Amino acid sequence: GAGVSQSPSNKVTEKGKDVELRCDPISGHTALYWYRQSLGQGLEFLIYFQGNSAPDKSGLPSDRFSAERTGGSVSTLTIQRTQQEDSAVYLCASSLEWAGGNEQFFGPGTRLTVL
Amino acid sequence: AQSVAQPEDQVNVAEGNPLTVKCTYSVSGNPYLFWYVQYPNRGLQFLLKYITGDNLVKGSYGFEAEFNKSQTSFHLKKPSALVSDSALYFCAVRDMGNSGYALNFGKGTSLLVTP
Numbered sequence: 001g002a003g004v005s006q007s008p009s010n011k012v013t014e015k016g017k018d019v020e021l022r023c024d025p026i027s028g029h030t031a032l033y034w035y036r037q038s039l040g041q042g043l044e045f046l047i048y049f050q051g052n053s054a055p056d057k058s059g060l061p062s063d064r065f066s067a068e069r070t071g072g073s074v075s076t077l078t079i080q081r082t083q084q085e086d087s088a089v090y091l092c093a094s095s096l097e098w099a100g101g102n103e104q105f106f107g108p109g110t111r112l113t114v115l
Numbered sequence: 116a117q118s119v120a121q122p123e124d125q126v127n128v129a130e131g132n133p134l135t136v137k138c139t140y141s142v143s144g145n146p147y148l149f150w151y152v153q154y155p156n157r158g159l160q161f162l163l164k165y166i167t168g169d170n171l172v173k174g175s176y177g178f179e180a181e182f183n184k185s186q187t188s189f190h191l192k193k194p195s196a197l198v199s200d201s202a203l204y205f206c207a208v209r210d211m212g213n214s215g216y217a218l219n220f221g222k223g224t225s226l227l228v229t230p
Contacts, residue, residue: 004158006158042222043220100147103161104161106159
Protein backbone atom coordinates (compact mmCIF):
# COMPACT_ATOMS: atom_id res chain seq x y z
CA GLY A 1 0.00 0.00 0.00
CA ALA A 2 0.86 3.63 -0.19
CA GLY A 3 1.31 4.09 3.53
CA VAL A 4 1.06 2.46 6.92
CA SER A 5 -2.49 1.43 7.72
CA GLN A 6 -3.99 0.65 11.11
CA SER A 7 -7.27 -0.84 12.21
CA PRO A 8 -9.59 -0.16 13.80
CA SER A 9 -9.37 3.62 13.75
CA ASN A 10 -11.36 3.79 16.97
CA LYS A 11 -11.98 1.20 19.65
CA VAL A 12 -14.13 1.58 22.73
CA THR A 13 -13.97 -1.24 25.23
CA GLU A 14 -14.89 -1.99 28.79
CA LYS A 15 -12.35 -2.28 31.56
CA GLY A 16 -11.07 -5.83 31.82
CA LYS A 17 -11.65 -6.78 28.18
CA ASP A 18 -8.88 -7.73 25.76
CA VAL A 19 -8.25 -5.73 22.58
CA GLU A 20 -6.25 -6.33 19.42
CA LEU A 21 -4.87 -3.53 17.29
CA ARG A 22 -3.57 -4.18 13.79
CA CYS A 23 -0.85 -2.56 11.73
CA ASP A 24 0.00 -3.03 8.05
CA PRO A 25 3.42 -1.51 7.31
CA ILE A 26 4.62 -0.12 4.03
CA SER A 27 5.55 -2.89 1.65
CA GLY A 28 9.29 -3.57 1.78
CA HIS A 29 9.80 -2.01 5.19
CA THR A 30 11.43 -4.52 7.48
CA ALA A 31 11.41 -2.41 10.64
CA LEU A 32 8.14 -1.89 12.52
CA TYR A 33 7.50 0.12 15.68
CA TRP A 34 4.59 0.63 18.05
CA TYR A 35 4.21 3.87 20.03
CA ARG A 36 1.57 5.16 22.40
CA GLN A 37 0.46 8.78 22.42
CA SER A 38 -1.46 10.07 25.41
CA LEU A 39 -2.15 13.47 26.89
CA GLY A 40 0.62 14.58 29.16
CA GLN A 41 2.87 11.67 28.20
CA GLY A 42 3.78 12.54 24.66
CA LEU A 43 4.91 9.68 22.46
CA GLU A 44 6.12 6.55 24.23
CA PHE A 45 7.96 3.74 22.50
CA LEU A 46 6.42 0.33 23.07
CA ILE A 47 8.04 -2.32 20.89
CA TYR A 48 10.20 -2.76 17.79
CA PHE A 49 10.46 -5.54 15.21
CA GLN A 50 13.25 -5.97 12.67
CA GLY A 51 13.01 -8.84 10.22
CA ASN A 52 13.36 -12.19 11.95
CA SER A 53 15.30 -10.82 14.90
CA ALA A 54 13.94 -10.96 18.43
CA PRO A 55 11.80 -7.89 19.07
CA ASP A 56 12.85 -5.11 21.39
CA LYS A 57 10.10 -5.14 24.03
CA SER A 58 11.78 -2.70 26.37
CA GLY A 59 9.00 -0.12 26.13
CA LEU A 60 6.04 -2.34 26.96
CA PRO A 61 4.51 -0.92 30.17
CA SER A 62 3.31 -4.20 31.65
CA ASP A 63 2.91 -7.89 30.91
CA ARG A 64 -0.65 -7.18 29.80
CA PHE A 65 0.84 -5.81 26.59
CA SER A 66 2.18 -8.08 23.88
CA ALA A 67 2.78 -7.87 20.15
CA GLU A 68 3.57 -10.16 17.30
CA ARG A 69 4.52 -9.77 13.70
CA THR A 70 3.56 -12.52 11.31
CA GLY A 71 5.53 -13.22 8.16
CA GLY A 72 7.60 -10.12 8.63
CA SER A 73 4.68 -7.91 7.67
CA VAL A 74 1.43 -7.38 9.59
CA SER A 75 1.70 -6.75 13.31
CA THR A 76 -0.86 -7.08 16.09
CA LEU A 77 -0.64 -5.33 19.44
CA THR A 78 -2.70 -7.06 22.13
CA ILE A 79 -3.70 -5.52 25.42
CA GLN A 80 -5.17 -7.95 27.93
CA ARG A 81 -7.46 -6.98 30.80
CA THR A 82 -7.57 -3.36 29.69
CA GLN A 83 -7.41 -0.59 32.26
CA GLN A 84 -8.58 3.00 31.99
CA GLU A 85 -4.98 4.21 31.91
CA ASP A 86 -4.52 2.27 28.67
CA SER A 87 -6.73 4.84 26.92
CA ALA A 88 -4.52 6.50 24.31
CA VAL A 89 -3.78 6.66 20.62
CA TYR A 90 -1.65 3.73 19.52
CA LEU A 91 0.60 4.55 16.58
CA CYS A 92 2.40 2.13 14.34
CA ALA A 93 5.39 3.11 12.20
CA SER A 94 7.62 1.36 9.71
CA SER A 95 10.95 2.07 8.09
CA LEU A 96 13.47 0.50 5.79
CA GLU A 97 15.84 -1.92 7.47
CA TRP A 98 16.99 -0.44 10.69
CA ALA A 99 19.63 2.22 10.48
CA GLY A 100 19.69 5.12 12.85
CA GLY A 101 19.10 7.69 10.16
CA ASN A 102 16.11 6.07 8.47
CA GLU A 103 12.94 8.03 9.05
CA GLN A 104 9.88 6.25 10.31
CA PHE A 105 6.55 6.48 8.53
CA PHE A 106 3.53 6.54 10.79
CA GLY A 107 0.03 5.20 10.39
CA PRO A 108 -3.05 7.21 11.39
CA GLY A 109 -3.31 5.48 14.73
CA THR A 110 -5.97 3.61 16.70
CA ARG A 111 -7.75 5.63 19.36
CA LEU A 112 -8.46 3.31 22.29
CA THR A 113 -10.97 4.30 24.94
CA VAL A 114 -11.36 2.10 27.98
CA LEU A 115 -14.55 2.77 29.92
CA ALA B 116 20.59 8.71 27.84
CA GLN B 117 18.95 10.76 25.15
CA SER B 118 16.26 13.39 25.47
CA VAL B 119 14.55 16.17 23.60
CA ALA B 120 13.08 19.41 24.91
CA GLN B 121 10.56 21.58 23.14
CA PRO B 122 10.36 24.56 25.46
CA GLU B 123 7.20 26.08 23.99
CA ASP B 124 3.84 24.36 24.30
CA GLN B 125 2.36 26.76 21.75
CA VAL B 126 3.66 29.17 19.14
CA ASN B 127 1.43 31.79 17.58
CA VAL B 128 2.38 33.58 14.38
CA ALA B 129 0.56 35.65 11.78
CA GLU B 130 0.28 34.34 8.26
CA GLY B 131 3.15 35.53 6.11
CA ASN B 132 5.52 36.01 9.03
CA PRO B 133 8.51 33.76 9.66
CA LEU B 134 8.07 30.99 12.19
CA THR B 135 10.44 29.15 14.50
CA VAL B 136 9.67 26.09 16.60
CA LYS B 137 12.43 25.37 19.08
CA CYS B 138 14.07 22.07 19.92
CA THR B 139 17.07 21.20 22.05
CA TYR B 140 18.47 17.75 22.58
CA SER B 141 20.77 15.80 24.83
CA VAL B 142 22.70 12.73 23.71
CA SER B 143 25.93 11.14 24.79
CA GLY B 144 27.21 10.79 21.23
CA ASN B 145 26.28 12.35 17.92
CA PRO B 146 22.59 12.77 17.12
CA TYR B 147 20.21 11.84 14.40
CA LEU B 148 17.51 14.54 14.53
CA PHE B 149 14.02 14.55 13.04
CA TRP B 150 10.98 16.80 12.79
CA TYR B 151 7.47 15.45 12.39
CA VAL B 152 4.12 17.22 12.03
CA GLN B 153 0.76 15.92 13.21
CA TYR B 154 -2.53 17.26 11.90
CA PRO B 155 -5.72 16.65 13.93
CA ASN B 156 -6.73 12.99 14.08
CA ARG B 157 -3.84 11.99 11.86
CA GLY B 158 -0.59 10.15 12.35
CA LEU B 159 2.80 11.80 12.38
CA GLN B 160 4.17 12.99 9.06
CA PHE B 161 7.92 13.21 8.43
CA LEU B 162 9.21 16.71 7.61
CA LEU B 163 12.99 16.54 7.61
CA LYS B 164 16.04 15.04 9.26
CA TYR B 165 19.65 15.76 10.08
CA ILE B 166 22.10 12.90 9.79
CA THR B 167 25.39 14.49 8.85
CA GLY B 168 26.74 17.13 6.51
CA ASP B 169 25.28 20.59 6.05
CA ASN B 170 23.86 22.07 9.20
CA LEU B 171 20.92 23.58 7.31
CA VAL B 172 18.46 20.91 6.29
CA LYS B 173 15.56 21.55 3.93
CA GLY B 174 12.40 19.48 4.07
CA SER B 175 8.79 19.26 3.00
CA TYR B 176 6.36 22.18 2.61
CA GLY B 177 9.09 24.83 2.72
CA PHE B 178 10.31 23.93 6.19
CA GLU B 179 13.95 23.90 7.14
CA ALA B 180 15.94 23.29 10.31
CA GLU B 181 19.39 24.25 11.46
CA PHE B 182 21.58 21.88 13.42
CA ASN B 183 23.69 23.72 15.97
CA LYS B 184 26.05 21.40 17.78
CA SER B 185 27.41 23.96 20.23
CA GLN B 186 23.91 24.91 21.36
CA THR B 187 22.58 21.35 20.97
CA SER B 188 19.63 22.75 19.08
CA PHE B 189 17.65 21.83 15.99
CA HIS B 190 15.08 24.59 15.53
CA LEU B 191 12.44 24.27 12.82
CA LYS B 192 11.91 27.33 10.64
CA LYS B 193 9.85 28.58 7.75
CA PRO B 194 10.29 31.99 6.10
CA SER B 195 6.58 32.64 5.54
CA ALA B 196 3.90 30.85 7.55
CA LEU B 197 0.62 29.61 6.11
CA VAL B 198 -2.64 29.06 7.97
CA SER B 199 -2.45 25.45 6.81
CA ASP B 200 0.80 25.03 8.78
CA SER B 201 -1.24 25.07 11.98
CA ALA B 202 -0.58 21.69 13.58
CA LEU B 203 1.36 19.89 16.30
CA TYR B 204 5.11 19.62 15.70
CA PHE B 205 7.39 17.03 17.24
CA CYS B 206 11.16 16.99 17.40
CA ALA B 207 12.85 13.60 17.85
CA VAL B 208 16.37 12.35 18.43
CA ARG B 209 18.30 9.13 18.27
CA ASP B 210 21.85 8.83 19.56
CA MET B 211 24.12 7.43 16.84
CA GLY B 212 25.98 5.44 19.43
CA ASN B 213 22.87 4.15 21.14
CA SER B 214 21.82 0.62 20.44
CA GLY B 215 18.20 1.44 21.13
CA TYR B 216 15.82 1.47 18.23
CA ALA B 217 13.20 3.98 19.25
CA LEU B 218 13.04 7.64 18.49
CA ASN B 219 12.89 9.83 21.58
CA PHE B 220 10.23 12.49 21.00
CA GLY B 221 9.70 15.86 22.55
CA LYS B 222 6.34 16.73 24.08
CA GLY B 223 5.28 18.61 20.96
CA THR B 224 4.64 22.26 20.12
CA SER B 225 1.28 23.45 18.87
CA LEU B 226 1.67 25.97 16.06
CA LEU B 227 -1.20 28.35 15.37
CA VAL B 228 -1.00 30.53 12.28
CA THR B 229 -3.64 33.25 12.18
CA PRO B 230 -4.88 34.95 9.01
